Amino acid sequence: MPEVWWSDYYTWAYFEVKQLDACMRYQWYKINVFTRWIPSTKKTIILLFDAPTLILERIPTLLIPDSTRINDPFWVYAGLAAEITRLEDSAVWAVRNQVRAIETERQPVKPRPNYRLLHDIARHAIHVSETLDVATQTMKSIMLEHEHFITTDSVTEKDVSRNIHRQLLFSGNMIESLRHRSVSNEKRLLNEIQLAYNIVAQYDAGISVEIGHAARSDSAAMKTISFVTLAFLPPTFISTIFSMSFFDYSVDSGWTVSGKFWVYWAFAVPITIVSFLVWKYWHKVFPSLRNEQSQVARDSQEELLNTAKALKTRAISASGLSQFVPPEYAGFGIESSNLFSFTGASEANKFTIQLVQNLADYSGRPGSLRIGGNTQDNFLYQDDMDDFTVKENPSPVGQGDYASDRYIIGPRYFEAISRLPSNTPITFGLNMAYYQADYLDQITNMASAAVRKLTSLDLVAFEIGNEPDLYLENHFRNSSWTGQMYVEERVSRAHAIYERVLRPAGLAVDFFEGPCSASTIGTTFEIPQLVVDGIQTDVHIQGANNLPYLRAWNQHDYLYFINISDNPLTLEWVMNLDNTETQFRYWSKQVGIALATGLPYHLREMASVGPVGGPGVSDTFGAALWTLNLFLYGATLNISSVQIHMTDNSLAAPWQPMDRDGVARHVRPSYYAFAAMAQLIGSGNGTTRVAALSSDDVPEEYRSNVRMYAGYGGGALTSVVIINSKQSNESEDRKGSLTVTLSLGGFKGQKLYLSYLTADGADSKNGTVWNGMRYSDEDGTPSIVDDSVQTVTVGNDGMARVTVRDSQAMIAYIGSRLGSRQVNLNKSITDIGGPSGGSGSTGTASSSESVLTKATITFTAELTTTSATMMPTAHSIGNCMVGYHVPAMLVGVLFCVLAGYVIL
Numbered sequence: 055m056p057e058v059w060w061s062d063y064y065t066w067a068y069f070e071v072k073q074l075d076a077c078m079r080y081q082w083y084k085i086n087v088f089t090r091w092i093p094s095t096k097k098t099i100i101l102l103f104d105a106p107t108l109i110l111e112r113i114p115t116l117l118i119p120d121s122t123r124i125n126d127p128f129w130v131y132a133g134l135a136a137e138i139t140r141l142e143d144s145a146v147w148a149v150r151n152q153v154r155a156i157e158t159e160r161q162p163v164k165p166r167p168n169y170r171l172l173h174d175i176a177r178h179a180i181h182v183s184e185t186l187d188v189a190t191q192t193m194k195s196i197m198l199e200h201e202h203f204i205t206t207d208s209v210t211e212k213d214v215s216r217n218i219h220r221q222l223l224f225s226g227n228m229i230e231s232l233r234h235r236s237v238s239n240e241k242r243l244l245n246e247i248q249l250a251y252n253i254v255a256q257y258d259a260g261i262s263v264e265i266g267h268a269a270r271s272d273s274a275a276m277k278t279i280s281f282v283t284l285a286f287l288p289p290t291f292i293s294t295i296f297s298m299s300f301f302d303y304s305v306d307s308g309w310t311v312s313g314k315f316w317v318y319w320a321f322a323v324p325i326t327i328v329s330f331l332v333w334k335y336w337h338k339v340f341p342s343l344r345n346e347q348s349q350v351a352r353d354s355q356e357e358l359l360n361t362a363k364a365l366k367t368r369a370i371s372a373s374g375l376s377q378f379v380p381p382e383y384a385g386f387g388i389e390s391s392n393l394f395s396f397t398g399a400s401e402a403n404k405f406t407i408q409l410v411q412n413l414a415d416y417s418g419r420p421g422s423l424r425i426g427g428n429t430q431d432n433f434l435y436q437d438d439m440d441d442f443t444v445k446e447n448p449s450p451v452g453q454g455d456y457a458s459d460r461y462i463i464g465p466r467y468f469e470a471i472s473r474l475p476s477n478t479p480i481t482f483g484l485n486m487a488y489y490q491a492d493y494l495d496q497i498t499n500m501a502s503a504a505v506r507k508l509t510s511l512d513l514v515a516f517e518i519g520n521e522p523d524l525y526l527e528n529h530f531r532n533s534s535w536t537g538q539m540y541v542e543e544r545v546s547r548a549h550a551i552y553e554r555v556l557r558p559a560g561l562a563v564d565f566f567e568g569p570c571s572a573s574t575i576g577t578t579f580e581i582p583q584l585v586v587d588g589i590q591t592d593v594h595i596q597g598a599n600n601l602p603y604l605r606a607w608n609q610h611d612y613l614y615f616i617n618i619s620d621n622p623l624t625l626e627w628v629m630n631l632d633n634t635e636t637q638f639r640y641w642s643k644q645v646g647i648a649l650a651t652g653l654p655y656h657l658r659e660m661a662s663v664g665p666v667g668g669p670g671v672s673d674t675f676g677a678a679l680w681t682l683n684l685f686l687y688g689a690t691l692n693i694s695s696v697q698i699h700m701t702d703n704s705l706a707a708p709w710q711p712m713d714r715d716g717v718a719r720h721v722r723p724s725y726y727a728f729a730a731m732a733q734l735i736g737s738g739n740g741t742t743r744v745a746a747l748s749s750d751d752v753p754e755e756y757r758s759n760v761r762m763y764a765g766y767g768g769g770a771l772t773s774v775v776i777i778n779s780k781q782s783n784e785s786e787d788r789k790g791s792l793t794v795t796l797s798l799g800g801f802k803g804q805k806l807y808l809s810y811l812t813a814d815g816a817d818s819k820n821g822t823v824w825n826g827m828r829y830s831d832e833d834g835t836p837s838i839v840d841d842s843v844q845t846v847t848v849g850n851d852g853m854a855r856v857t858v859r860d861s862q863a864m865i866a867y868i869g870s871r872l873g874s875r876q877v878n879l880n881k882s883i884t885d886i887g888g889p890s891g892g893s894g895s896t897g898t899a900s901s902s903e904s905v906l907t908k909a910t911i912t913f914t915a916e917l918t919t920t921s922a923t924m925m926p927t928a929h930s931i932g933n934c935m936v937g938y939h940v941p942a943m944l945v946g947v948l949f950c951v952l953a954g955y956v957i958l
Contacts, residue, residue, distance in 0.1 A: 063091040063127045065199070067134075067192055071141040072181045074148040078171075080178060083141060085109060087134060091127030100130060112137060126215045128200045128222065135193065135225035139232070142186060146232050149179045149239045156246050165257055167250035172243065179240045186233035191538075193226035230534065374745045375766060376689045381740065381879065382479045384413070384685050384731045385421030386708070387659050387697040390483060391429035391444050391461065395702035396711045397470040399442035405719055406711050408834035411475050416732035418740065418877040420475045422514075422695045424658045426483025426570075430520050431530065432460040433485050435500040439464030451490060454530045458487035459496075468507035479512045481567060481608075481658060486519025486547060487530040494550045501555045515565055515605050516551065517658075518544050521572040523579040537569075537578030538587040544568065545588065548603035552593075563598040567608035567656065575640055581607060581647045590651060606694070607648040610659035613637055613680070616668070623668050625816060629676045629779040629861075631683055632758040638687070645691050654694040660684070661698055662724075667705030673722055675813035675822055675861065677706070679779045681727035682811060682863055686763045686775060689744040698724070709834075720831040723813060726824040729836075730811050733825065734775070734865060736877040738767030747774075756780055756792060765865075771798075773867045774806075782860035784815035791859040796866070799852035806854055807871040808844040808864055816861040825873055843871060 071083040088101040102109075123129040152175045200222060204215050295301075300312040388396050396406045414420040431454070439445060445462045452458030471480070482504045484497050501516060522540045525531040531539075544566075552563050568589055571579045584590075592600045613634060614623055627633060641657075648655040662680055663672045671677060681698070688696045700707035702714060708725035710717065735742045747762040759780040765773035774796060782789040796806075809825040822828070826840040846866070848854045858864045865872055 063089075063093065063203075065089045065091075065127065065131075065196075067131065067196065069134075069138050069189055069192065070185050071138065071145055072178065072185055073141070073145055074152070074178050074182075076148075076151070078152070078174065078178075081106075083108065085134070085138070087130065089127060089130050096124050098124060098127060098130060108141075109137065123214060123218065125211050126203075126218050128196065128203065128215075128218055131196050132218050132221040132225075135196075135222060135229075138189060139225050139228045142182075142189060142229060142232050145182050145185070146236050146239065149175065149182055149236070153179075153239055153243050153246070157242070165250070165253045167254065169247075169250070172247050172250065176240070176243050176247070179236065179243055183233065183236040183240060186229060186236050189229050190226070190233055193222070193229055197222050197226055375743045376745065377692045377694075377743070378740070379689050379735050379738075379742045379744060380694065381417040381419035381735055382422040383689065383695050383735060384417075384728050385423055385479075385695055385697045386410075387424035387426065387699040389427040389429060389699070389701045390425060390433055391427075392700070392702045393425065393467065394442060394444070394470055396700065397473050399470070402473045403711055405832075405834050406709070407473060407475070409709055409721065409725065409829070410478070412829070412834065412836060413728055413732040414475050414478075416729060416873065416877070417736040418879040420478040421728070421732070422479045422481065422656075422697060423474065424481040424483070424517075424697050425471065426481070426517055426520055427659070427699065427701075428520055429461065430483030430517070431458055431485050431487035431528075432456055433500070434459050434462050434488065434496050435503050436462050436464055437499075437503070440466060442466045442470060452488050454487055455528055458485065458489070458530060465503065465507060468503055471508060472510050474511060476510050477512045479514045480508060481515045481517060481656075482508075482513060483517040483520055483570075484547075484551075486522065486543065487525065487528070489530075494547065497547050498550055498554045501551045505555055505559050505561070515567045515608075517567055517570045517608060518547050520570055521610060522569060523571045523573065523577055537580075537583050540569065540579065541584060541587040541589045545603060549593075549595075552595075552598075552603070557597050562601065562605075563593050563595075563603060564601040564605040566603050567606045567658070568604055570608045570610070570658065572610050581644055581651070585651060590653070604653065606653050607644075607651075607655045608658045609641070609644060609655075610699075611637070611641055611657060612660065612664035613662050613684075614668070615664040623663065623671060625671045625674060625676045626781050628662055628671055628680050629781050629816060630758045631680070631761050631777070631779055634680070634684065634687065638691070642691055645693060649692060655692070657688060657693050657696045659699045660696055661704070661706040663706055664699070666701055666703055667707070669705060670817065672704075672706040672724070673819055674816060675723040675818040676779065676781065676816040678723040678725075678727045678811065678813075678822060679777055679816075679861065679863055681724045682730055682775075683761050683777050683779070685727065685731040686744055686777075687746070687761070690746045690763070718831065720820075721829045721834065723818065723820075723822040725829065726811055726822045729824050729827070729829075730809075730863070730865065733809075733873040734765055734773065737765070737772060737867070737872060737875070739877060740879045741768045742766065752792065760792065762794075771868065773865055773872070775863070775865050776856070776858045777863040778858040778860055779816075779863075780860040781816045783817045786815065789815075789860050791857050791862075793855055793857045796848075796854045796856065797852055798848050798854060798868075801848045801868055802850055802852055804848050804869055805845045806848065806856065806866040806868060808846065808856060808866055809872045810844075811863040811865075812859070813861070825871075 066086075066088045068087075069085045071085075072080055073083060074080045083106045084104045085106075086102070086104050088103075090099040091097070092099075123132075156172070156175070197219065200215075200219055204212070204219065298318065300315040300318060302310045302312070395403075397403055398406075410420055410423075432452075433444075434447070439462050441464065444467075447457070447459050447462050450457035450459045452460070484500055486497070488496055490496075497518075504513060504516075519525075519540075522544075523537075525540075526533065526535050548566055552565070555561075556563065556565050569579055569581075569584055578584075578587075590602045590604050592598075592602055594600065613628065616623075621627065645655045661667065661672070662677050667673065685696060698706065698708060702711055705722075706724070707722065708728055709721045710719050712719050743766040745764045745766070747764055749757065749760045749762055752760045756778070759778060761777045761779075763775040764771060765775060776792075776794055778792050780790065798804075811822075811824050813822045823839055826838055826842070827836045828839045829836050846854045846856055854866075856864065856866055
């Protein structure tokens, strides 16, 4: 049978290396190799192009094999990989030597870092890491293809092929190790750049301090000079008087005074009086000059006033608004192993069900619920396990600190989930950590059970694995685990789930969220890197419609995590809302990147303190204020949902679902923040949007604790939210408050209905009230404890003043009491409580833009704590004297003149 071309074995590979010498000169080495191996003759045709002279000189050594190795087409890459490893090693150490030289350099007294050199070295370090990343992936592809080759019938000498494979594996591991070394070089260099910047900043600060000391010394000297001058003025005046020719003193004749001394006073007194009168009445005599100067002053003052107004006035415009906040936005996460604590086992937990239903009634839909967490990566499903329990696996074989098959659940697990209110949006976590031979069967069994048994709910997505960026730490994977490997494993599991479960059920291929990660900062699990690795790559299989295995982005965060966060945990720290924004500084960037990909972003695991809250912090009213601000702040970032994670022993959970450790089930203060947010969302009937308002003009002592937001429904301004988280505990009898002036020119004469989120103090653990309501610790039902209606009428000048006590929040709703109208998501409401609608009425907006420009909000914040009498101080007296120094000097002169005359 004649030989045909497709019976040959073809390979192609590409490597690139950047070499750097001690003088910072560099050279790129590019190596392309193409091979054709003919099985029948065991001949290998090698095409090597773009190879540098350094490689060409070593070809005889690299590419002339012994007679046994030619039976494997990959013998070429065994030698070539060894040479690439040698070159990459040289490149990495060349960068390392440059970095080390900088680390050992001693800075002079006046530092002069060479930033240009530092950034040049950083550029080379990045390029070396880039080439190693590519080389690592190339080696993995070569080894994968070689593994496939070994399993074919073409292999005649298995031992030779295994030996070549071991050589390839060794080179691949060496390149991987060099890649880690190169990353270390980058981090060390970044550290040096930051150190250089800090040293220069410290030096400059030292100079500034020296200048400040010198200025203070000069100021003290000037004060001394001024005091001495002032002390000598009266004696100088007296000396001048007595040295005049009107006085004569001699030993013989004694003291004589001229009879004409009155002449001096005849001229001095009138001239002094005239000078004073000219100064006083100058602008009345010459009004045009005064008007001109006054106009200049007024113009200057008006300019300053306009600038101040520009800073203090919030013009609410569409560009500052969030996306529509979905009814399910404020939701929960239940740890997989704790499900029955919340839903009940053989008997339903009506307490939990009622609390979830309350919020659904307020917003129009139950809050999003995530079933997942660390223990989702310990679960397997068995259809014959018919108990309402999470069963310990008697014979676990999975890897991990806690075996990835530690627990077994059955159909009753999904029956318990189905007790939740109908159409509750569910994100269900699947086990990715399990990696035994039957891992695809196990994950598809669990997915199939969820799809088949959660029909009364809205199963919206699967998570494949929980926080895969921590798999190394949890020993679910080995040291080679990266974001790219996660993507590869995730895609293989998603493909199996789609083919075996989703497609037969008529569900879309993008029925997944990812990466469900924890702390991704500086890792290969950041969203941009995962996109490059293919997590959002379109799927080209039957029924996929060119969609990816990804519906939305999903990440986790906590404000504070025990044994991870390094600052002391206090309630005051949590209530400092600046800390929330600091914590989100990185995550907000991730949100922006996620939205730029065209997919929504969910914060599926979040709490004030992780993993199970902090006593005296998470279970207090202060945490409720933090939670409300979190929801509103997250909405302004266009996060599509926020889930507070719950375990049955977590103080951060909004309620304790069962009696535990001698403590009866109860509703925690943070639940009331969910109620407030749900009513605000529901007021817009599916059209609610939020805008953040600046609080820069509040008193300095409130700056870190006051946050304000504007709420919209149907395109119209409907509400203003003010959160005052300044800590004021139960024990404080006289609490401070903040008065805020709202400028609502388009709503003159309308009423603002004030709904308060309040308790006796920030440290209160019970007694919380929202909008006059309290929730039963027995069955979760709401009851009215304060039916009074607090209102403020917008004046004819468009102004309204509201007061928010320290450790309190308020929502001022325009035209009706928040929560008084039935939520109807199926009805299009264009304007709720807008300018043309009074109490209980609605208006229609011609366009959202026209409505959005009807109101501006100006905040005049003033402290209304207990009043106190301010005693005058030397500083205040000095200010008064400076303000009237000219009249005082003239009066002083007249006084001295008259005193001298009387004495004489």
